[in-house]
Structures are given as structure tokens and as C-alpha cells.
Amino acid sequence: DAGITQSPRYKITETGRQVTLMCHQTWSHSYMFWYRQDLGHGLRLIYYSAAADITDKGEVPDGYVVSRSKTENFPLTLESATRSQTSVYFCATLGDSPLHFGNGTRLTVT
């Protein structure tokens, strides 16, 4: 039972490059979320999705794009990466009650 798989686990990219972080779930949960975590800020919601083809902005959506063509996948794209987007990114799904989190992607933008 893989649950939530995030890939890659680590990524280094250059300023201005496009990069996509992948999130895959095996539970068929309707809701999926992307958070970023930075020192001093805790977890902040970037985007969420209530179902396939339904997405909405969270607290810090600027500079990010999401899509949800299939229930099980929720990729997060940084269209033109900036140094301020260096962070740890967590994907999560919502089942009956608690959120389930992936193990994160550590992204460094140089």
C-alpha cells in the first residue's frame, strides 16, 4: 500500500526554469493538497483540488500552476522558478477524516 508518492525526493533547478513536482495517490481520495514548508512559516497551502478538473487557490498560489486530469495525480508546476520558491513541498490527500501526507520534495532553486 504505497499511499502517497511524491517525486522527485530532491530537486535542484536554476532560476527561470520550469519544474514539475509529482504527486500520486493510490486511495482515490477526492481532495488533494499542495503545501510548502519554510523555516518560520510552518505549512502553507498553495493549491488544493476537490476532484478531477476542480482546483482552487490556497494561501500562497502565486508562481504555481496545478492540474488534476486524473483523480490519482496532482502535479504542481513552477512555471519560472525563483529563489524564493526554494522550499520543502508536501502533497496531501483527505480521506474520511485525517489528512495523509507524502514524504515531501526538497526543491532548491539556484
Add this chain to the structure above:
Amino acid sequence: DAKTTQPTSMDCAEGRAANLPCNHSTISGNEYVYWYRQIHSQGPQYIIHGLKNNETNEMASLIITEDRKSSTLILPHATLRDTAVYYCIVRVASSGGSNYKLTFGKGTLLTVNP
């Protein structure tokens, strides 16, 4: 969602009970109290949740005051592996829309000392 207030950090001796407080004075009647923890370099992990009554599971106990304005997470016999950041969150139970937008604060860093 109601905002929560937690201490920035706490210490606990190994084998003793760890009591982590959370204030949520603006909680609404249909909002649950959830607790998560995050061990270094891992994704947050669900611990327990409750509405009004005290709850217990294999990981912890949750004590909610009668007025529901505060709660305490209790780890009965803390171990070194319980060192983590603990997040208290409140959210509505009903489905739909932004009700599922959970806001994580900065949490409490619990350090369990040998």
C-alpha cells in the same frame, strides 16, 4: 477555520507524560480539533482528533475543555522518538469547498530528553 495558539517549544523527560496545550477560543460548534506531528524531514503524521468528548487511541489522548476553547494532547509515556513539531488544527466536519483548506500554524517543538 478558527485560529489556534500553541507554545513555541516544550521539553519533556523520557518516560514521563508530555502535555501539549492548544488554545482555540474562536472555535465554532461544528469544528473538530485535530493534532498532527512532524518528525524531522518527514511529512506530517495524523495523531488524533475530537469534537467534544475526550479521545484516546494507541498514540495519544486528547482532552478538550467543556467550553471547547482549549485542548491538551497527552503522550502518556514520551520516548525519544516522540521528539517532533506538534500541530493543533481546527476544522469543520462538513464537506465541500474551502472547508477542507487546513491552516497549519508553527506548532510546538517537543523535545524529549533522555
